[in-house]
Amino acid sequence: MAARESSLDVVQRELTAFARRARATAARMHPELSLVSYTILSHLEERQGCRATDLAAHYMLDKSTVSRQVAALEKMGFIERRVDESDHRVQLLHLAPGGEEILASARSSRQESIQARLADWDPEDLARFASYLVRYNADAAAHP
Amino acid sequence: MAARESSLDVVQRELTAFARRARATAARMHPELSLVSYTILSHLEERQGCRATDLAAHYMLDKSTVSRQVAALEKMGFIERRVDESDHRVQLLHLAPGGEEILASARSSRQESIQARLADWDPEDLARFASYLVRYNADAAAHP
DNA sequence: GCACTTGTGTTGTAGAGTGCAACGATATCA
DNA sequence: TGATATCGTTGCACTCTACAACACAAGTGC
Numbered sequence: 001m002a003a004r005e006s007s008l009d010v011v012q013r014e015l016t017a018f019a020r021r022a023r024a025t026a027a028r029m030h031p032e033l034s035l036v037s038y039t040i041l042s043h044l045e046e047r048q049g050c051r052a053t054d055l056a057a058h059y060m061l062d063k064s065t066v067s068r069q070v071a072a073l074e075k076m077g078f079i080e081r082r083v084d085e086s087d088h089r090v091q092l093l094h095l096a097p098g099g100e101e102i103l104a105s106a107r108s109s110r111q112e113s114i115q116a117r118l119a120d121w122d123p124e125d126l127a128r129f130a131s132y133l134v135r136y137n138a139d140a141a142a143h144p
Numbered sequence: 145m146a147a148r149e150s151s152l153d154v155v156q157r158e159l160t161a162f163a164r165r166a167r168a169t170a171a172r173m174h175p176e177l178s179l180v181s182y183t184i185l186s187h188l189e190e191r192q193g194c195r196a197t198d199l200a201a202h203y204m205l206d207k208s209t210v211s212r213q214v215a216a217l218e219k220m221g222f223i224e225r226r227v228d229e230s231d232h233r234v235q236l237l238h239l240a241p242g243g244e245e246i247l248a249s250a251r252s253s254r255q256e257s258i259q260a261r262l263a264d265w266d267p268e269d270l271a272r273f274a275s276y277l278v279r280y281n282a283d284a285a286a287h288p
Numbered sequence: 289g290c291a292c293t294t295g296t297g298t299t300g301t302a303g304a305g306t307g308c309a310a311c312g313a314t315a316t317c318a
Numbered sequence: 319t320g321a322t323a324t325c326g327t328t329g330c331a332c333t334c335t336a337c338a339a340c341a342c343a344a345g346t347g348c
Contacts, residue, residue, distance in 0.1 A: 007267070007270040007271045007273070007274040008255060008258060008259060008262065008270070009255075010274035010275075010277070010278060011258065011262070011270070011273060011274045011277060012251075012254055012255060012258050013186065014274065014277035014278055014280075014281050015162065015166070015277065016166075016179070016182065016183055016186070017183065017203075017281055018159065018162070018163065018277070018280070018281055018284075019162065019163050019166035019167070019170075019179065020179060020180065020183050020203050020204075021203065021204050021281075021284065022159070022160075022163035022166075023163070023305095023306090024203075024204035024205070024306095025204070025284075026163075027306090027307095034333080034334080035160070035163065035164060036164065036334075038160070039160060039161070039164050042157070042160070051296080051297095052296075052297065053295080053296065053297080059164050059165065059168075060164075060165055060168035060169070061168070061334095061335080061336090062335065062336050062337075063296075063297065063298090064297085064298075064299080064335080064336070064337080064338095065334070065335055065336075066297090067296095067297060067298060067299085068298090068299095068334085068335090069334090070297095071298085087295095087296090087343075087344070088342085088343055088344085089295065089296045089297075089342070089343045089344070090295090090296065090297090090343095091296085091297075107156075110156055111152060111153075111156060113287070114152060114155065114156050115152060116287050117280070117283040117284055117286075117287045118152065118155070118280075118283065120283075121279075123151070125276065126151040126152070126155070127151045128272065128276070129151070129155060129273075129276040129280070130151040130152075130154035130155045130158070131154075132269065132272070132273040132276065133154065133155060133158035133159065133162070134154060134158055135265075136158075136162070136261070136262075136273070137158050137161055137162055139261040139262065139264075140162075140165065140169075140261055142261075167334095167335090168335095171335095171336095178304080178305085180305075195325080195326095196325075196326065197324085197325065197326080205305095205306080205307090206306065206307050206308075207325075207326065207327090208306080208307070208308080208309095208326085208327075208328080209305070209306055209307075210326090211325095211326060211327055211328085212305085212306090212327090212328095213305085214326095215327090231314075231315070231324095231325090232313080232314055232315080233313070233314045233315065233324065233325045233326075234314095234324090234325060234326085235325085235326075289348105290347100290348085291346100291347090291348085292345105292346080292347080292348100293344100293345085293346075293347100294343100294344080294345075294346095295342105295343085295344075295345095296341105296342085296343080296344100297340105297341090297342085297343105298339105298340080298341080298342100299338105299339085299340080299341100300337105300338085300339085300340095301336105301337090301338085301339105302335100302336090302337090303334105303335085303336090304333105304334085304335080304336105305332105305333085305334080305335100306331100306332085306333080306334100307330105307331095307332090307333105308329105308330090308331090308332105309328105309329090309330090310327105310328085310329085310330105311326105311327080311328080311329100312325105312326090312327085312328105313324100313325085313326085313327105314323100314324080314325080314326105315322100315323080315324075315325095316321100316322080316323075316324095317320100317321085317322080317323095318319100318320090318321080318322100
C-alpha cells in the first residue's frame, strides 16, 4: 500500500472497476438472464411472496423498471404473481418451477467461474473477504 | 464459515448485490458523470496517453462504446485526443484541465460517501479489505 | 355514503449504454 | 504493390432506466 494512496482510495477504485465489469461478465456468462433478472430471482428465492415495491426499494430501481422486469420474467415462466387477498393492490411474487431451475443453473455456472478465480485463496482469507463484503454492503444500506 | 452457506456463496451474493446498486448510487451522486465516464477519466489520470482500445479491453467494453464515450467526454472538454505521430491510426487520450477538475470533484464526493460508510472500520480491516479487492479483481482479469 | 389522500402497479415516452456489423484510414509485411 | 491486420467511427437494434401520467384499491375524514 503506497503512502500516497489510502485504503479508501483503493476500495473505491477497485469497487468501481468491479462494478464496471460485472455487467459484461454477467451478460457473457448468462445471455438469457440479465443481472437484474438474476438478482430478482435470487431475491425471490429468499423471500417468496415479496412485493414489486420491495424489490424496487431494495435495489434502488424505479417501480416501472421492476414492473417491466417482472412482466418479462413472468412471460418466460420464471415467476408467478398472486394477488394478495387482504389487499387487492398488491401482487405477491413467487418463484415458478422454471425460475428455480434457471436460477440454480445460473448460480452454479457463476459459482464455477468464481471458484476458478478464488481457487488459490486461503480459506481463511476467503472467509474474511466474504465477511468484509457483507459488512460493506450492510454499511452501504445503512448510509444511503 | 457456515455449514449451509460457503464463503463462495457469500462473495457471489454480495458482489452481485453491490454491482446492482453501484450504478444507481453513482448516478445519484454524480448525475453529470456516468460510471463509465468516471472510470475512463480515472484510468486516464493513471495512464495519460492511453488508447481507446486499451480502455475497451480493460473494462470489457466494445470499442464502439468506448468511441462514443470518448467523443462525449471530449465534447464536454474533459479529455483531449492527440494523434500518435508514430502511428496515425491511434489516438492518445489525455485528461484535459476540465477533466481533472471534475474528476477531483467526483472523487472527493464519492470518497466522502464511502468514508461515511467505512468510518467505523478498523484501519487494519480496511487495508485488508482493500487488498482482497485488488486481489479479486486481478484474479478476475486473469481468469476471463 | 362521499370526497380526499395514499399506496401499488402499468404504460407512454425519452434517453443513455451497449454490442454487432460494416466501413475508411493507416500500418505492416510478403 | 497487394494482402492482411489494427484502430477508430458510424448505422442499427436492443435493453435498461427514470420520469410522468394514469387506473385501481385501500384507508381517512366529513
